[in-house]
Amino acid sequence: MRVDVFTIFPEMVAGFAGQSLLGRAAAKGLVDVRVHDLREHTTDVHRTVDDTPFGGGAGMVLMPEPIFASVETADPPRPLLLLGPGGRRFDQGVARELAAGEGFSLLCGRYEGVDDRVRTELCDGELSIGDYVLGGGEVAAMVVLEAVGRLVPGVMGNAASAGEESFSDGLLEYPQYTKPAVFRGLEVPAVLRSGDHGRVARWRRAQALRRTVRDRPDLIEARGGLSAEEQALVEELAGDDPPPRR
Ligand code: SAH
Numbered sequence: 001m002r003v004d005v006f007t008i009f010p011e012m013v014a015g016f017a018g019q020s021l022l023g024r025a026a027a028k029g030l031v032d033v034r035v036h037d038l039r040e041h042t043t044d045v046h047r048t049v050d051d052t053p054f055g056g057g058a059g060m061v062l063m064p065e066p067i068f069a070s071v072e073t074a075d076p077p078r079p080l081l082l083l084g085p086g087g088r089r090f091d092q093g094v095a096r097e098l099a100a101g102e103g104f105s106l107l108c109g110r111y112e113g114v115d116d117r118v119r120t121e122l123c124d125g126e127l128s129i130g131d132y133v134l135g136g137g138e139v140a141a142m143v144v145l146e147a148v149g150r151l152v153p154g155v156m157g158n159a160a161s162a163g164e165e166s167f168s169d170g171l172l173e174y175p176q177y178t179k180p181a182v183f184r185g186l187e188v189p190a191v192l193r194s195g196d197h198g199r200v201a202r203w204r205r206a207q208a209l210r211r212t213v214r215d216r217p218d219l220i221e222a223r224g225g226l227s228a229e230e231q232a233l234v235e236e237l238a239g240d241d242p243p244p245r246r
Contacts, residue, residue, distance in 0.1 A: 001152050002032045002103035004076035005141050006067065008049055008110055010037040016142045025155045033145065034074070038062070041069035050111055059112035067107065067118050077103030079124035083137030083144075084109060087126030090144060092167035094127070098144070099151035106144060108137030170223035171212045174204035175242050189240065206237035 005013050017026070017033040025031040039047040043065075050060035071080065081087070083106060088094065098104050107114070107123060119126060129140045150156050166173045177188040191203045209230055212219050220226065226234065 001030065001099075001101075002034065002077050003145060003148075004034045004036060004074055004103075004105040005108065005145070006036045006038055006070055006074075006076075006106070007108040007136075007138055007141070008038050008062075009108075009136065009138050010035045012138045013108075013141055013145075017145060021155065022145060022149050025149055025152065028154065030152055030154050031149050034076075036070050036074050036076075038066045038070050041066040041073065053112060057112075061112050062109060062114040062118070064115040064117050064122075067114065068122055071105075071107075071122055076105035078105065080105040080107060080122065081125050081127045081144075082107045082109065082114065082119050082123040083128070083140040084113065084119075084126050085128050085131065085133055087128040090127050090129045090140075090147075092147070095144070095147040095151055098148045104148075106137070106141045108141050110136040167219075169208075170219055171208045172216060172219070174207035174211070189242065191240070202233065203237060203240060206233045206240070207242075209234045210237075210241060 005017075007013055014033075014035045017023070017035070022031060022033065026033065038049050042048055048063075049066050050062050053059070053061050081104060106127075107118070127140070127144065129143050134140060164173065177192060181188050181193060189203070191199050194200070209226065213226075213234065
């Protein structure tokens with residue numbers, strides 16, 4: 001998979017993409033992240049990428065020329081997605097869609113944003129990571145890169161872990177524990193230490209359901225409620241919940 005990122009802060013994104021999960025994915029040849037510096041396509045000595053907004057108002061706007069030139073030179077994989085608070089909300093479903101393709105590209109705005117002709121004439125869509133305003137698209141690009149990158153086949157060590165985690169079945173994940181079995185008097189649920197794989201699977205399924213009902217009822221509603229079998233499981237294992245959050 002190839003992902004091209006256009007930004008005025010290439011070191012930020014390249015540094016992130018070179019480490020940990022994405023760094024290993026690149027070393028294995030699974031994900032090819034190419035970061036492009038929008039300033040490389042400026043024509044003046046100051047390498048100017050922004051100017052004041054027509055119509056007045058505070059702040060600066062990224063000019064269309066360097067962005068068009070940069071994208072046209074790189075000929076990046078499509079869709080080219082502009083990062084911006086007005087875009088389609090990025091979630092696990094969008095991450096799956098992007099991971100299923102051969103590649104895509106991200107354009108990071110800065111300051112007050114980008115000239116709107118970039119959005120309408122150059123980009124194929126707009127992506128938001130949430131209802132808040134960042135200083136630039138770089139952090140948003142890193143969020144998208146990481147969430148998509150870990151879904152690319154072969155990137156995660158244990159392929160099964162992506163199939164069982166939060167959102168994979170419209171549910172949050174069950175609680176996880178590791179050693180020690182007793183930490184400051186807090187005991188790991190006995191069923192997880194029983195060695196009985198059938199009981200462990202049932203407990204985890206019930207916990208995922210109970211936790212989602214309690215913390216994210218909107219997710220339960222989105223998947224059309226609980227089936228009769230799920231409802232029964234949730235009730236049967238009701239006494240086994242971990243203590244509530246402190
Ligand atoms: N003036 C704009 C905000 C610009 S923020 C407005 O009011 O809508 C500067 C840049 O940060 C944007 O161009 C975008 O690339 C990025 N950005 C800000 N918030 C974002 C979000 N929630 N999701 C994705 N990108 C965001």
